Amino acid sequence: MIDADISSTEAVADRREEILAAVEEHAGRIARELALLQGGDYGSKTLNTDTGEWTVKYEAGALQYLRFKGKGGGETYVVSTQRPPDPKDLATAMQDYEHFVASYNAYVASLDGVLDGVLDEFPDVTSTESVVAERDRLVATIRETSNEMAGQLHRYEGDSYGMFAKRVDGKRWELKWEDGLASYLRVGGESGIYLVSQYSPPSAQDVRTLADDFAAFVEAYNDHVEELDADLSTVSLGDD
Structure with a gap:
């Protein structure tokens, strides 16, 4: 009879779920902002960091997935409709998450004033x-x-x-x-x-x-x- 102890993964799995729930809520806000900015229900945006690139894809204004691709290769779907990521892959991606948010914020900041000076008065329209x-x-x-x-x-x-x-x-x-x-x-x-x-x-x-x-x-x-x-x-x- 085998009576060797088997280590439980419950603690790791529970912690992963906590992290994923927090990321999904936070990145979901980014997805909604991008949907509002891009003016469509469906779309995606890829943002670069020193470590890799992050892609936010949304449908009907809601986050569909958040994907991280490291410069060293490989990709991790931090948030998706499929199975959750491997804990080690998630940990690697999360080390760069703060930089991803900073890249998003920089992107939004780059648009500040982009419409300044754009004419909002136009010639009369000739009737047909x-x-x-x-x-x-x-x-x-x-x-x-x-x-x-x-x-x-x-x-x-x-x-x-x-x-x-x-x-x-x-x-x-x-x-x-x-x-x-x-x-x-x-x-x-x-x-x-x-x-x-x-x-x-x-x-x-x-x-x-x-x-x-x-x-x-x-x-x-x-x-x-x-x-x-x-x-x-x-x-x-x-x-x-």
């Missing part, structure tokens, strides 16, 4: 109201004409859904209709520009670029209808 109004007027006209074509196509085809497509000046124009109204008018294929859609309107620049070609697209539609009429005119149901 007139441009938007003209864009919307043109788009409304294009939509009205597209709806008229859609209604005629619906009447002719007899289906609830359909598409009329033609190439104009090297670009594919697609008018998709549903129940006699234009679902969309798209130029340039799947990755193209929607002149008419159920979503946001096109840019004023796109309207300017494509408005003239829209007239050509309508002409292509008219030619298509004339061809249909010509085809039917040749149909004979018997002797006159």
Whole structure:
């Protein structure tokens, strides 16, 4: 029977937990300050000391981890969501913790006055109201004409859904209709520009670029209808 004494690690483990709790609370304040300074919920900051470097990473403004990398190699996650650090590694890192805090304080101090003299008065902002109004007027006209074509196509085809497509000046124009109204008018294929859609309107620049070609697209539609009429005119149901 083996009756040799086994040394307890309870005291070391308890002391480690005390240190980690204190560091997590203290470094957590640094994480919150960095989150406030950097203006985001997620981020990290690495600070250098004579002995190594410390990285503070935060998520939602709370400390995610505090990592120490010594210049001699190796790294220790002093605070993390994983297992606690080895006591010896923790002791080595904590010898430099005060310098880490000093490096953070120096970093914050270096920002003192950085915004002094920055202008907080700016030129008046020019309104886009007139441009938007003209864009919307043109788009409304294009939509009205597209709806008229859609209604005629619906009447002719007899289906609830359909598409009329033609190439104009090297670009594919697609008018998709549903129940006699234009679902969309798209130029340039799947990755193209929607002149008419159920979503946001096109840019004023796109309207300017494509408005003239829209007239050509309508002409292509008219030619298509004339061809249909010509085809039917040749149909004979018997002797006159």
